[in-house]
Amino acid sequence: MTQKISQAKYSISDLSKEFDITTRSIRFYEDQGLIFPARKGQTRIYNQRDKVRLKLILRGKRLGFSLAETGRLFELYDVDKTSATQLNTIMTLINEKKNDLKQQLEDINAILIELNDLEDNCKTTLKTLENT
Structure with missing residues (x-):
């Protein structure tokens, strides 16, 4: 058929x-x-x-x-229809992206902690000013 x-x-x-x-x-x-x-x-x-x-x-x-990364994957697919190379490349890119996102998440959490501390300090200072 x-x-x-x-x-x-x-x-x-x-x-x-x-x-x-x-x-x-x-x-x-x-x-x-x-x-x-x-x-x-x-x-x-x-x-x-x-x-x-x-x-x-x-x-x-x-x-x-x-x-550019997407284009690279397309090129790999066009050359290697069995896609073993493409899949290995995708796995490498996925791991890189996951590591980048984990780092960004750590950075965001650190900034949130700093902002919360600053906010607490501002509230404390405002209460002190209101009580004087």
């Missing part, structure tokens, strides 16, 4: 609406070499692969991956 490959086509406005992003953002991702729409005159025609890549770009962005 032959598997039917999706021949779905999308306009830039279709993708813009579906992903709730601007057409300018989509053109930017194209300029960065992350998606490759076909052209019919001045019209961009996106296929299912472009749509999936756009979804992955936005997911990566939400998770804190840079466009």
